[in-house]
Amino acid sequence: MILFVLKRLFSAFLTLLVVSVLIFLLAHLAGDPAIAIAGKESTAEDIARIRVHYGFDRPLIEQYFAWCGRALSGDFGRSYHYQQTVSDMVMTRLPITLTLGVSALCFALAISLPLGIFAAIRPNSLIDRISLVIAVVGQAMPTFWFALVMIVFFGLTLRWLPISGNASWQNFIMPTIALGYFATPALMRLTRAGMIDALESDYIRTARAKGLGHASILFKHALRNVMIPVVSVSAVQFGAMLGGSIVIEQIFALQGIGWLSYDATVRSDLPVVQAITLIIAVFYVLLTLAADLINALLDPRIRIG
Secondary structure: HHHHHHHHHHHHHHHHHHHHHHHHHHHHHHOOHHEEEOOOOOHHHHHHHHHHHHOOOOOHHHHHHHHOOOOOOOOOOOOOOOOHHHEEEEEEEEEEEEHHHHHHHHHHHHHHHHHHHHHHHHHOOOOHHHHHHHHHHHHHEEEEHHHHHHHHHHHHHHHOOOOOOOOOOHHHHHHHHHHHHHHHHHHHHHHHHHHHHHOOOHHHHHHHEEEEEOOHHHHHHHHHHHHHHHHHHHHHHHHHHHOOHHHHHHHOOOOOOOHHHHHHHHOOOOHHHHHHHEEEEEHHHHHHHHHHHHHHHHHHHHHHO
């Protein structure tokens, strides 16, 4: 197990190293940051002065290592537009996005796991057809359109829920459903398919022959193997929710890091864009690492690979 953990940690380190290089290079290849800071009406002297002030005149490799050194200590510089420390700006808005992502993933799992399990137990039944409809609709319906429909119906027509801001937990209900429903079809289909395969496997037939109860077979034996791919996909989906929450945050005016990344991109605020992209990449890597470790605990055979 220790060797397995060390391998995964080394792989995570290499992934973050490559991602940091790509983030740094892509941000600079997008255009001259000195021109973006100076503005369209600036003179050549102004641009040259800004380039020297921010260190853009130094070699890229030197700029990269300087940026990495500051990032490792939590210093992402100052925002070009707001003139605030990027770390403070991100940490103020990160809890909003994390709250939205965690609640959306919990909503998706709460819907997909029971429906997937019961659909596998009773294939071609009414609940199986309901699960299929939910999966097809969720896969085909754009998230932003679903969010707007909920705003019109629950926010403007019925006036049950607030439609913008993050003042209370009620503000997160519609964003959670809109973002979580996007991940529900994949998790539901994965649970259903995995449970059907598990229930038809030899070890389940052996468990039935030994006289084990239906609940014990279902939840202790079958579901244990089904959860391995579900955990992996859930980690990826959670990372996608953090990185893709920009549309939902814009629609519901939540002002998390999704909203901040959009604002920074429009304003060519390079330090903010780099910081948010790197933080989301770190979450992706850590979530994948956590999923690998959890799956290794669920199935010891994974540690051998």
